Amino acid sequence: MENREKELLENIAAVNKDIADAVEKAGRKPGSVTLMAVSKLHPASDIEILFRAGQRCFGESYMQESLAKQEELAHLDIDWHYIGGLQSKKAKYVSGRFCAIHSVDSIKLAELLNKKACSLGVVQNILIQVNTAGEEQKSGVAEEQVPALIEQIASLDNLKLTGLMALPPFFGDPEGARPYFARLRMLSEGMEKLFGIKLPELSMGMTGDFRVAIEEGSTMVRVGTRIFGQRSG
Template sequence: MDSREKELTENLAEVREEIADAALRCGRKVDEVKLCAVSKLHPASDIEILYRAGQRCFGESYVQEALAKQEELAGLEIDWHFIGGLQSKKAKQVAGRFSAVHSVDSIKLAGLLDRKAAELGVTQNILVQVNTAGEEQKCGIGEEQLPALLEQILGLGSVKLVGLMALPPFFDDPEGARPYFARLRMLAEGMEKLFGIKLPELSMGMTGDFKAAIEEGSTMVRVGTKIFGRRTGY
């Protein structure tokens, strides 16, 4: 085992242990929380190492980079998730290539994914990104516009709405993000009641705050730096 393999394998084990501890601490089952290893700007060789260590779900944010990795690692049964902001012009490249797209924040984008998925004869799972803090620089639909957007999405035939995603403001103390995680959970519960649907996925929590996110109901944490180290590109 070389030094990089040792580093990644140990980091993965540590993150898994912390996820398990956080889940058990708040009375949840460990398997209720999925780890999405954020592999953007890290080489396919790192993903392969983690795959051999048992990790299957990987999150990417840049379309061309992600598609190149998918081609390079085509022999592996990887659960690819698209978690970054998605431009409308690239939506057709994403549909059908990822288990879920976490960053849908407009009916235009949902519609483009829907049309391409229909062409491919597949159903594309999507999550709606909510800007719970109202930060102008961040993507995501505002809370007030969420019901209208969900109603439109539910009328589409080839995308399946499976949950909500959020990127709260950054805090040195992860407790600062907790209210935003709790808010997303409450929004999901409200939308379930409003539309009579199930939204099983809450994608929230990253390297610095995933334990607080789990305690507030996250079903999927997106962890990059704590597994891969600092991004340097490749």
């Protein structure tokens, strides 16, 4: 355990330094970017080590696994985020259990999340997942459909739209992702003006390209492998 703790703490310290350097290079305010440690397929013991060291935000993608970890780590005040694809039939299990759900891409899913949140008497934070590259194999709403979805979500009292999320195509060179990050930022700015709302969160950027994402305005980056190493499953 001592070796594992040392590895995790060294890894996350290096990631935090890179984030801080990228924020400074972009001329942004220190602390304006949140690190989400993507802990899917890694044990609860790893999460606890990082929590004790000051990490609060963790991202999970699999419903049963994430709920089991929440139960095991219920004694810790962790900011859990759901970042995986979400089938409608599973919406009732995640609504009200996460600080934010990043993968909302249809009004049907939003309505189901809202219904469950209403029954729990809570307001669920959500982000709209946008498929900025139009990739058939990826979830996410098309850019041109975002205004209609925002308008529909506005009528759901137990959901709070806090921002947009995107997973751009993979490029060997992180610069390849820059146009997609820029498009999401511009889309967010456009929606704020169109609807007179605030969308403070831009969830974009992962292990290989988060520096570029930060330069393009990301407020939350998702890093897994560089912190935890290769997944166990």
